Amino acid sequence: MASKSQKKANLLDHNSIKHILDESVSEVVTSRGYVENVKLSNVRLLIGSVIIIIALFAQFYKKKFPENRDFLIACIALYVIFNGLLQLIIYFKEKNAILFTYPLAGSFTSTGLEVSSKLPRFSDLYTLTIASADPKSISANEPVHLTKSVTEWFTKDGVLVEGLLWKDVEALIAQYTKEPKKSK
Known part of the structure; x- marks a missing residue:
């Protein structure tokens, strides 16, 4: 029974390690009472759906090529515009984020968390950052970082020692979340 709940990663696969860690970090944050904010994911899905619909219209338009030239040019232009918009959202807003949350219920802050992570290729250093989902908010705290070797959280068999990661x-x-010290 205990082996079913173990999370095991292929230690030779950088993406497998990052995926297991990101998934576990999300579990820790949501277990602390934070509710995931999926608005940005929904916007990305909507834009992706529009891109697919544009491609389907271009593919299955009634007329053949010489007659539908202007329609195809318009579809290609829209496809490029929406793909560019999707890439801008990913690059500027999402960055390395693995989780956006709403503020804690009953808290005085008006902003949730943005949890992001980095695990560079050919490196064992996993960097976890917790920042405000709205850094311009007056209730936003300074971002905090944790950089640790993934070898401290995995056994030699690739099993995640969740207790250490959770801690x-x-x-x-x-x-x-601690209150910043006020200077006199």
């Missing part, structure tokens, strides 16, 4: 992530959340 580190909970400490990072506590570090982010």
